[in-house]
Amino acid sequence: MLGIASGVTVFGAILVFQLSSNLINNPNGWATVRGVGSVNADPLTKAIIAKVGIFANSKEQAIYLTGFAGEPGIIKRLLSKEKLTSSLKGGTHYQIIGNVHIPSNWWSITLYNEQDFLHGNPENRFSFSSFSINANEKGKFIIDVSPTRPPGSINWLPSPDKNGFSLKLRIYEPLPDLYNNISTYELPKILKVGAL
Amino acid sequence: MKKKLGLFFFSLTLTLALLWAGVLAAPGYLVNKRNQEYLIQANGYNNFYHQGLPDEKFKAFVSPSPDLLYSYLVFNTEKSALAVEIPPYNDYWVNQMVDDNTDSFAYVGYKTGSSDPIKFILYSDDTPPFEAPEGYQIIKSPSTIGTFLLRYLVRTQDDIRHLESIRRSIRVYAFSNESNKQ
Numbered sequence: 001m002l003g004i005a006s007g008v009t010v011f012g013a014i015l016v017f018q019l020s021s022n023l024i025n026n027p028n029g030w031a032t033v034r035g036v037g038s039v040n041a042d043p044l045t046k047a048i049i050a051k052v053g054i055f056a057n058s059k060e061q062a063i064y065l066t067g068f069a070g071e072p073g074i075i076k077r078l079l080s081k082e083k084l085t086s087s088l089k090g091g092t093h094y095q096i097i098g099n100v101h102i103p104s105n106w107w108s109i110t111l112y113n114e115q116d117f118l119h120g121n122p123e124n125r126f127s128f129s130s131f132s133i134n135a136n137e138k139g140k141f142i143i144d145v146s147p148t149r150p151p152g153s154i155n156w157l158p159s160p161d162k163n164g165f166s167l168k169l170r171i172y173e174p175l176p177d178l179y180n181n182i183s184t185y186e187l188p189k190i191l192k193v194g195a196l
Numbered sequence: 197m198k199k200k201l202g203l204f205f206f207s208l209t210l211t212l213a214l215l216w217a218g219v220l221a222a223p224g225y226l227v228n229k230r231n232q233e234y235l236i237q238a239n240g241y242n243n244f245y246h247q248g249l250p251d252e253k254f255k256a257f258v259s260p261s262p263d264l265l266y267s268y269l270v271f272n273t274e275k276s277a278l279a280v281e282i283p284p285y286n287d288y289w290v291n292q293m294v295d296d297n298t299d300s301f302a303y304v305g306y307k308t309g310s311s312d313p314i315k316f317i318l319y320s321d322d323t324p325p326f327e328a329p330e331g332y333q334i335i336k337s338p339s340t341i342g343t344f345l346l347r348y349l350v351r352t353q354d355d356i357r358h359l360e361s362i363r364r365s366i367r368v369y370a371f372s373n374e375s376n377k378q
Contacts, residue, residue, distance in 0.1 A: 001207075002204055002207075003203065003204040003205065003206065003207025003208040003210075003211065004207050004208075004211045006204070006208050006211075007207065007208045007209075007210070007211025007212045007215070008211060008215070010208070010212060011211070011212055011215045011216075037300055039299045039300070039301070043216075043219050043220055044219055046222075046223050046297075046298065047219045047220075047222035047223055049298070050222055050223040050226040050227065050298045051222065051226060052258065052259075053258065053259055054226060054227065054230060054257055054258070054298060055257065055292065055294060055298070055300075055343070055345045057290075057292060057300065057303075058300055058303075061290060061292070061303060105288055106288060106349065108261060108263050110259075110261060110262060110263075112258075112259055115258075116258035116259050117252065117254065117255060117258065117259075117260075118250060118251060118252045118254060118260065118262055119252065120251070120252030124251065126250075126251070126252075126262035127261070127262050127263055129263050131351055132263075132351075168259060170261060172288060173288070
């Protein structure tokens with residue numbers, strides 16, 4: 001029994017080490033995993049992607065980032081056995097502040113529920129993209145992520161009022177400079193405004 | 197003591213080996229499970245199934261993009277190569293080709309300014325020999341069975357109507373020297 005338990009523990013440690021060494025964090029609240037959609041990804045990464053994002057594109061086709069916004073990241077969640085991807089809290093107002101010009105063909109920010117499916121809402125608003133966002137003349141935008149529309153909000157992305165959820169930033173056909181420097185590029189910033 | 201230590205290392209090694217085997221088998225298992233569902237929806241191999249625009253009821257796979265129309269097909273190139281002809285669409289689209297271990301081995305898609313259909317022949321090691329026709333890109337799949345995932349960008353409701361017509365015009369057919377002569 002001790003051997004089996006030790007085997008599971010050692011395996012868990014390898015999993016955490018592998019994931020953390022492949023994790024790429026962007027200081028504006030986003031994270032991605034190195035090797036997504038790549039034939040050359042290590043077996044652990046490949047297995048995890050097959051489970052949480054089967055048929056993910058290669059980085060030349062699309063970059064996938066998950067929003068953490070200062071909430072516990074993927075490694076802490078793994079260690080505490082919380083759900084991996086739904087790191088944001090329901091009943092909370094977040095803002096995403098950014099510029100529409102991300103060097104790529106197009107991009108989108110989508111909200112998912114705890115089961116990683118789209119969150120139903122009366123507005124049928126599941127995402128904002130480079131072509132649907134309301135931005136000012138300089139390309140700046142603010143997305144309000146909240147269960148109810150904040151007064152004056154022109155880009156409201158409805159979120160759950162109780163359960164956790166996740167945000168995914170997809171950048172399609174990114175320029176090579178972007179995917180090579182994704183950890184430092186000035187991506188839209190996720191800010192926690194406060195609990196409602 | 198020595199016996200207990202031996203048993204400990206044996207069970208530890210065996211546990212690690214089993215967990216590692218699970219990791220290696222996971223992508224193949226998961227894609228096969230997904231493909232079995234697609235085969236039912238598409239009524240067999242080499243047929244596309246066209247999904248509507250994802251909303252909260254969409255459960256075909258996790259994390260769908262609500263800005264994309266998805267179509268998928270499970271291919272099987274055992275009996276013959278597969279010819280595929282996809283009409284042009286003047287915006288972002290891509291057909292991702294995935295083998296039976298979730299590895300993407302080819303992409304075809306939107307090229308700025310091109311109004312030509314995309315035409316390609318897909319084959320694998322098991323496919324009976326065939327003569328490549330002119331005007332077709334030749335693509336080799338690492339596995340006999342795999343998946344196409346076709347993504348179309350939708351900006352407006354008009355795009356959906358337009359894409360319905362385009363998707364109905366996609367041609368997929370078994371390609372052999374015999375069928376090419378007809």
